[in-house]
Amino acid sequence: MTLFDRLKADAPEVWTSYVDHPFVRKLGQGDLPLDAFKHYLVQDYLFLIQFARAYALAIYKSPDTGDMYQALEGVKAILDVELNLHLELCREWGLDRTAIETAPEMTQTMAYTRFVLEAGMAGDLLDLQVALAPCILGYAEIGRTLADRHGDGLHANPYRRWIDEYSGEAYTRVAAGFLAWIDQTADIYLTENRYPRLLKLFGKASALEADFWQMGLNYPGKR
Amino acid sequence: MTLFDRLKADAPEVWTSYVDHPFVRKLGQGDLPLDAFKHYLVQDYLFLIQFARAYALAIYKSPDTGDMYQALEGVKAILDVELNLHLELCREWGLDRTAIETAPEMTQTMAYTRFVLEAGMAGDLLDLQVALAPCILGYAEIGRTLADRHGDGLHANPYRRWIDEYSGEAYTRVAAGFLAWIDQTADIYLTENRYPRLLKLFGKASALEADFWQMGLNYPGKR
Amino acid sequence: MTLFDRLKADAPEVWTSYVDHPFVRKLGQGDLPLDAFKHYLVQDYLFLIQFARAYALAIYKSPDTGDMYQALEGVKAILDVELNLHLELCREWGLDRTAIETAPEMTQTMAYTRFVLEAGMAGDLLDLQVALAPCILGYAEIGRTLADRHGDGLHANPYRRWIDEYSGEAYTRVAAGFLAWIDQTADIYLTENRYPRLLKLFGKASALEADFWQMGLNYPGKR
Amino acid sequence: MTLFDRLKADAPEVWTSYVDHPFVRKLGQGDLPLDAFKHYLVQDYLFLIQFARAYALAIYKSPDTGDMYQALEGVKAILDVELNLHLELCREWGLDRTAIETAPEMTQTMAYTRFVLEAGMAGDLLDLQVALAPCILGYAEIGRTLADRHGDGLHANPYRRWIDEYSGEAYTRVAAGFLAWIDQTADIYLTENRYPRLLKLFGKASALEADFWQMGLNYPGKR
Numbered sequence: 001m002t003l004f005d006r007l008k009a010d011a012p013e014v015w016t017s018y019v020d021h022p023f024v025r026k027l028g029q030g031d032l033p034l035d036a037f038k039h040y041l042v043q044d045y046l047f048l049i050q051f052a053r054a055y056a057l058a059i060y061k062s063p064d065t066g067d068m069y070q071a072l073e074g075v076k077a078i079l080d081v082e083l084n085l086h087l088e089l090c091r092e093w094g095l096d097r098t099a100i101e102t103a104p105e106m107t108q109t110m111a112y113t114r115f116v117l118e119a120g121m122a123g124d125l126l127d128l129q130v131a132l133a134p135c136i137l138g139y140a141e142i143g144r145t146l147a148d149r150h151g152d153g154l155h156a157n158p159y160r161r162w163i164d165e166y167s168g169e170a171y172t173r174v175a176a177g178f179l180a181w182i183d184q185t186a187d188i189y190l191t192e193n194r195y196p197r198l199l200k201l202f203g204k205a206s207a208l209e210a211d212f213w214q215m216g217l218n219y220p221g222k223r
Numbered sequence: 224m225t226l227f228d229r230l231k232a233d234a235p236e237v238w239t240s241y242v243d244h245p246f247v248r249k250l251g252q253g254d255l256p257l258d259a260f261k262h263y264l265v266q267d268y269l270f271l272i273q274f275a276r277a278y279a280l281a282i283y284k285s286p287d288t289g290d291m292y293q294a295l296e297g298v299k300a301i302l303d304v305e306l307n308l309h310l311e312l313c314r315e316w317g318l319d320r321t322a323i324e325t326a327p328e329m330t331q332t333m334a335y336t337r338f339v340l341e342a343g344m345a346g347d348l349l350d351l352q353v354a355l356a357p358c359i360l361g362y363a364e365i366g367r368t369l370a371d372r373h374g375d376g377l378h379a380n381p382y383r384r385w386i387d388e389y390s391g392e393a394y395t396r397v398a399a400g401f402l403a404w405i406d407q408t409a410d411i412y413l414t415e416n417r418y419p420r421l422l423k424l425f426g427k428a429s430a431l432e433a434d435f436w437q438m439g440l441n442y443p444g445k446r
Numbered sequence: 447m448t449l450f451d452r453l454k455a456d457a458p459e460v461w462t463s464y465v466d467h468p469f470v471r472k473l474g475q476g477d478l479p480l481d482a483f484k485h486y487l488v489q490d491y492l493f494l495i496q497f498a499r500a501y502a503l504a505i506y507k508s509p510d511t512g513d514m515y516q517a518l519e520g521v522k523a524i525l526d527v528e529l530n531l532h533l534e535l536c537r538e539w540g541l542d543r544t545a546i547e548t549a550p551e552m553t554q555t556m557a558y559t560r561f562v563l564e565a566g567m568a569g570d571l572l573d574l575q576v577a578l579a580p581c582i583l584g585y586a587e588i589g590r591t592l593a594d595r596h597g598d599g600l601h602a603n604p605y606r607r608w609i610d611e612y613s614g615e616a617y618t619r620v621a622a623g624f625l626a627w628i629d630q631t632a633d634i635y636l637t638e639n640r641y642p643r644l645l646k647l648f649g650k651a652s653a654l655e656a657d658f659w660q661m662g663l664n665y666p667g668k669r
Numbered sequence: 670m671t672l673f674d675r676l677k678a679d680a681p682e683v684w685t686s687y688v689d690h691p692f693v694r695k696l697g698q699g700d701l702p703l704d705a706f707k708h709y710l711v712q713d714y715l716f717l718i719q720f721a722r723a724y725a726l727a728i729y730k731s732p733d734t735g736d737m738y739q740a741l742e743g744v745k746a747i748l749d750v751e752l753n754l755h756l757e758l759c760r761e762w763g764l765d766r767t768a769i770e771t772a773p774e775m776t777q778t779m780a781y782t783r784f785v786l787e788a789g790m791a792g793d794l795l796d797l798q799v800a801l802a803p804c805i806l807g808y809a810e811i812g813r814t815l816a817d818r819h820g821d822g823l824h825a826n827p828y829r830r831w832i833d834e835y836s837g838e839a840y841t842r843v844a845a846g847f848l849a850w851i852d853q854t855a856d857i858y859l860t861e862n863r864y865p866r867l868l869k870l871f872g873k874a875s876a877l878e879a880d881f882w883q884m885g886l887n888y889p890g891k892r
Contacts, residue, residue: 049734053345056728056737059744060786061568063643065718068725072748075728079741083734107434110427111334114341117729121344122276122507124570188643193634197509204333211330272511279505279514282521283563284791286866288495288529291502295525298505302518306511324511340506345730347793411866416857420732499791553880556873557780560787567790568722650779657776 003186007202014206023213028146030157040216050113052078061125108215112208126189129182134206140175143167226409230425237429246436251369253380263439266332273336275301284348331438335431349412352405357429363398366390449632453648460652469659474592476603486662489555496559498524507571554661558654572635575628580652586621589613672855676871683875692882697815699826709885712778719782721747730794777884781877795858798851803875809844812836
């Protein structure tokens with residue numbers, strides 16, 4: 001059993017509240033208000049910038065060069081690929097670059113990103129990985145679930161491209177690499193006495209992810 | 224003009240939304256629901272633990288020994304004095320130590336504390352001080368304002384002790400020391416080109432403080 | 447067996463090269479050149495300032511409040527007590543405060559202190575403690591050994607006061623507290639797979655301490 | 670005048686002791702003992718790993734995305750290019766990968782690298798850049814100087830490839846980018862009151878670079 005599976009099994013309620021959040025369900029059904037999606041998308045762009053910093057922190061925190069290369073992949077994935085994809089996605093939905101980059105960061109965006117960065121700085125690489133896991137591995141799980149559940153009807157879903165991205169081969173590979181990397185670190189740094197602390201960290205990070213979806217639903221101008 | 228006064232003058236809306244938040248006004252009038260206050264008090268205890276870490280970070284970040292001693296005062300004030308006062312205050316309101324220490328940290332508590340720690344780690348001592356300022360100096364301002372506004376009627380206010388604490392001589396001295404310390408750091412590290420970044424930091428920190436009051440009003444069980 | 451004893455047992459050569467360094471032996475015999483001692487003393491003052499930062503970092507890195515209080519004791523011991531004792535000791539040997547505070551930091555001083563700070567920042571509290579151990583616990587061991595070995599003749603030793611300090615009750619208590627604290631952390635964070643990394647860290651820190659003694663012997667002006 | 674030129678002009682002795690160190694002169698003349706060069710080369714490999722961490726720290730410390738991309742170039746340059754070049758260079762001189770990766774880190778290697786990482790963590794991006802400058806910009810200056818001074822005779826120099834690398838177009842471009850980046854940061858963060866602190870930092874880093882060359886000359890087995 002991977003550390004990730006164990007953590008999920010021990011925090012089932014908060015995990016479900018995140019991966020099966022109403023925002024996610026509506027996204028899959030295609031009936032999510034467009035303004036909710038756009039609000040999320042802009043905040044997710046700001047979120048990714050902080051996540052690139054978190055991966056950079058993982059390079060700094062790496063106990064050996066193998067870890068450094070693994071973490072560098074994460075930085076590159078965000079700064080060299082994802083941010084541009086995001087801007088492209090935003091453009092399709094009529095949001096321009098300046099609007100995105102100057103959007104004010106919402107409390108929920110700050111809460112999760114700074115929590116991850118701070119937990120990672122205060123602790124070791126394993127703490128950082130566990131704090132990052134709900135995002136990196138949760139998105140893969142959400143993508144796969146929505147693709148499976150709504151597979152046939154996806155051509156009509158306005159959010160199809162988002163689902164394609166996170167259920168696609170490229171992202172699945174990134175997530176698989178990250179999953180193996182955590183276990184590799186856990187093999188050296190995990191003890192049973194430490195586990196409850198990691199579980200608490202995982203639970204907080206998952207709850208902050210659920211808050212992030214909720215922020216999308218509470219988009220400005222919502223009646 | 225102190226840097227703090229300048230920052231407040233340049234972020235008047237968010238500053239007012241924090242220091243004159245409905246929670247604060249109700250606290251002064253004595254008509255804040257007790258459950259709101261208790262909810263706030265418990266979170267504020269968890270908040271202070273993170274703030275002791277932030278002051279410790281300020282020791283680590285100190286460019287010279289004078290700064291280290293100044294920051295050490297902050298750590299001691301929290302760990303040796305305030306936490307105990309807080310537990311005492313909590314006891315008076317029927318909250319016991321275990322209940323407080325095992326209370327789950329709310330998103331708003333995490334958001335502000337981790338934001339401060341993270342901004343301080345990523346930047347320099349001045350960034351850390353500016354992120355801490357809304358809390359340390361804002362509480363002094365709130366204490367003073369409430370004491371002035373409701374001075375005569377305070378004996379009947381159930382929250383009188385809180386107001387006494389933050390308008391009292393001891394806290395006023397702490398705040399004055401911190402105010403002078405920021406200016407001393409700013410004298411070395413502040414440039415006009417940098418100012419807009421500090422203002423943004425100050426605005427975010429103040430908004431997160433306002434969110435923290437709002438969390439108090441949205442206490443669990445509120446109808 | 448404490449973690450500290452295990453580490454020493456697994457790094458006997460480097461440990462002996464540190465605790466039984468010629469500088470230490472000469473100090474015990476009282477035939478250390480005064481200029482070597484003064485050179486050491488000034489650098490040790492600069493060293494302590496960095497060590498206060500390392501203890502502050504330990505507060506920041508503390509997983510729970512018990513750890514925070516333990517680490518705070520270390521900060522206070524240095525900033526509130528040891529630095530003054532050091533200045534007093536320096537005065538006795540004719541070194542004035544300004545001379546000490548403006549002395550250039552030697553490479554060996556920077557090497558050990560920055561190594562500790564950096565290992566602690568990159569890793570977790572246990573890494574930081576293991577990097578600090580050779581200093582805190584090694585000095586207690588050296589003080590005790592010299593007091594035992596030269597007990598009777600100490601009244602004639604010009605460095606008696608130094609030996610008294612580190613073999614004395616107060617310092618012995620500090621060291622005992624630190625020893626127990628490491629084991630407490632190790633109880634939660636130590637794994638067998640991780641042990642070799644900690645041993646490497648311990649070995650490097652011990653070697654850097656030996657370099658620090660050697661710097662004393664290579665005082666400026668030595669023929 | 671760039672900040673780098675100003676710093677060099679204000680620390681001429683330590684700067685010269687570094688860029689015109691006997692190791693450097695012998696390298697240019699081609700009469701450096703091969704064992705000195707090999708000793709240096711192995712330590713420089715370990716040095717680069719820490720420098721990749723320092724660039725990663727710069728990503729983490731970046732106040733905006735432009736800085737993040739600039740710092741990412743540094744991480745990639747080391748992890749994706751330089752480390753391999755180094756191993757290739759080492760192979761040419763008969764050093765195999767395992768020998769290099771398991772070589773013990775010398776005090777001088779630890780001293781400079783940890784100093785840079787620590788100064789960067791404690792301070793802001795400008796502190797980190799100033800601490801990195803002697804390495805990145807000093808190597809470009811050394812490469813250029815040696816190429817100019819010994820240009821005609823280089824074909825017979827056993828260390829020609831090293832000189833070619835650091836005087837070559839690719840490295841010159843990296844250095845020019847870094848030079849401009851510091852000034853861009855200084856434009857926002859430099860004050861006259863702060864300058865003396867940066868100068869001290871620059872002086873220490875340069876002295877630690879000179880120590881690093883000296884370590885090369887004091888190779889093990891040297892008579």
